[in-house]
Amino acid sequence: MTAGTTTLRLLDKADSEIAKLDRAVIGAVYTFQRDFRRNPNSGSLHLQPLKGDDRLWSARVNREYRALLVKLGADEWLLVAVRHRSHVYERLDRLAYGINQVTGSIDYIDLQAVQDSVLRRALAHPKAGTQVSSPDDETHPPAAAPLRHFRGCDAEQLAALGVAEPLIPIVLKLETEEELLGLVEYAPRHTGEVLLRLYDGASFDEVMSQVTDPVMPGERVDTDDWQAAADRTQAVVLTDDEALQSILEEGDFGRWKNFLHPTQEKLVRRKYSGPARVGGGPGTGKTIVALHRVKHLVDGLGPGHTKPILLTTFNKNLAADLRGRLLSLGGPQTVARVDIVHIDQLATRVVREADPGGAKRRIDDNKALDEWRQLLAETGDSRWSAEFLSDEWNQVILGQAVNARSDYFRVRRSGRGRSLTRAERAAVWQLAERFTQRLDLGGMETHRQVAERAARLEIARKTKIDSRQQQREMSGGPGNIHAESGSGAWLRYRYRHVVVDEAQDLSPAHWKLLRAMVPVAPDDMFLVGDTHQRIYDNQVTLGSLGVNIRGRSARLTLSYRTTREILASALGLLDGTHYDDLDGGSDTIEGYRSILHGERPTLHGATTWDQEREAIVDRVRAWDDVPREDVAICVPTNVMAAEVAQRLAERGIAATEITRDGPRGREGVHIGTMYRFKGLEYRRIIIAGVTEGLVPRSSVDAWAATDPSRHHRELQRARSLLFVAATRARDALAIMWHAEPSRFLASLGIR
Helix, strand or coil, X not given: CCCCCCEEEEECCHHHHHHCCCHHHHHHHHHHHHHHHHCCCCHHHCCEECCCCCCEEEEECCCCEEEEEEEEECCEEEEEEEEEHHHHHCXXXXXXXXXXXXXXXXXXXXXXXXXXXXXXXXXXXXXXXXXCCCCXXXXXXXXXXXCCHHHHCCHHHHHHCCCCHHHHHHHCCCCCHHHHHHHHHHCCHHHHHHHHHHHCCCCHHHHHHHHHHHHCCCCCCCCCCHHHHHHHCCEEECCCHHHHHHHHHCHHHHHHCCXXXXXXXXXXXXXXXXXXXXXXXCCCCHHHHHHHHHHHHHHCCCCCCCCCEEEECXXXXXXXXXXXXXXXXXXXXXXXXXXXXXXXXXXXXXXXXXXXXXXCEEECHHHHHHHHHHHHHHHCCCCCCHHHHHHHHHHHHHCCCCCCHHHHHHCCCCCCCCCCCHHHHHHHHHHHHHHHHHHHHCCEEEHHHHHHHHHHHHHHHHHHHHHHHHHHHHHCCCCCHHHHCCCCCCCCCCCCEEEECCHHHCCHHHXXXXXXXXXXXXXXXXXXXXXXHCCCCCCCCHHHHCCCCCCCEEEECEECCCCHHHHHHHHHHHCCCCEECCCCCEECCCCCEECCCCCCCEEEEECCHHHHHHHHHHHHHHCCCCCHHHEEEEEXXXXXXXXXXXXXXXXXXXXXXXXXXXXCCCCCEEEEEHHHHCCCCEEEEEECCCECEECCEHHHHHHHHHCHHHHHHHHHHHHHHHHHHHCCEEEEEEXXXXXXXXXXXXXXXXX
């Protein structure tokens, strides 16, 4: 081995074990990996083979700890664990490793650690389904059912699914979910996914198609080719101290910068013939996939200083977060080639470019609704409510870019519930024209108006570009240079690639705008989102807007953020409600699961709001083992947020409000409404005020008789907001209410 030319890889899961060590030992690991890369033969490292097979080796980290390494080649090594020396030399017969014949990746297993973990959990939870002791006024969602031998899968079937063979005898003896979770903690990741998917009720064929097939190599697995196996294994090459530091110290994002799941990796690098969509539940890594996709596209660009890639989402906070993450992932050289703006900012830019002096005061949907009410009061028209007209204007007229009365007579109004005769459409159009004039005279405009206008401008620009391209093709020459460049710049599409995060919350006008900004070509549009997390009433069918994703959709099902216990409760909140897939079909949460585990959420009811606020204080104090900034409180209204903050202050607990621009301060418990929690995550969350009449708000039921379609959408949106809030919690979740609990809690056994 030549000094200075050694490659050292870090196995996925080894990092999480290293991160649990004392800081002094972690510091020694930094020094070790640097010294090992420089010269593994250094006498201070005491590099030596174990078990006598010249493949598994140990090296000295410090006086007490040893690194376990698999030798991949002459100058290439895989760091699989850092253990106390007594756990290395006394347990050599309990260390198993090899190349998985199904996945082609390297499996490393400490069988003693697996058995200790299984036994520890079995002793801590002697019977599946036993209630955890808790105060009299707290309950837990129902516990999981006992293990049922993985739906009858035998050893041969488990092996065919890619379960690590040394673990199969242990798997077949498992009796409870706690024992299973103990095994999964130390098992190779793929093995854990397979077992949990089977335990969750999937059949052998479903697990094969959804979990195993996507990670199987295209060629036959050579169980003697360790370097090829290393390329299929979730591991990262350590090139400098910063690489290891980012993995150990940057939390989940630090890991995801380096350890993409094979399924995620394939989605990032795939060549698509057109627009593609990646769906999946909260915490499955959709945003991470989008960011890696952007970096992959940037890496494929030639030299230059332009920004041919657009990365966008639905609000300013998320756009700022995307910028920070992309900078961390790819560095300044990647960010320099990407235009990162939220969708309303992009629309505003287009409109101002066309009309620099025409800016108006921007109003939100609530202010626009007030203007509708005033218009109806002035006209005395009582045929429709202000809410109905506002929705019709937003969803149909602006949403489908209807510019003429005759077009409105023909446009489809799917999902609007109430049908309109021709005479009624004429009356609605007249009111819409008067409303638009009212806003114009008041110097006001809505975000939706700006988006619709930007879409029309960009579509006209696209038409001009395509027309000139046809002229060039027909003439066989470069075209008229003066016609091409009336403003001194060549007329071309603004972007080569568009990547969209949180796609479910964009409106039809937004999609028309984006479609016109990029030519129809391979890899033109890449969008990620989950309609179960839709928090705005934007009904979209992408195919009708020119974004054709049929045959290019994929779904991520493994959550890396939320524990199984929290996830089970959150999924219960959806209660089987139907959700669309952005293209006229149905989206599903089938197969959505987590490999993380923790405490089951607590459910707490109070008689009054005052008593509930005291319960919030007690819960926050009980969580004093974590920094206050890692705790958040989510409530239905701004008034309730202020009242909770005041009560915490009275009890000496610092708090900070989550505004539309993010947390107002850095210190204290974070408090905000459900809308503010999109894109955020906390170690522990309290969702308070989950009371009937607040979640959902009492006014929603008024639509049941007059507009059943809207009633359904509003209930669905309320469920989605609660679902989003619940899945922001990583380790612990408490749900509270006063008086009558929300109807949405019935699935958790609360009535």
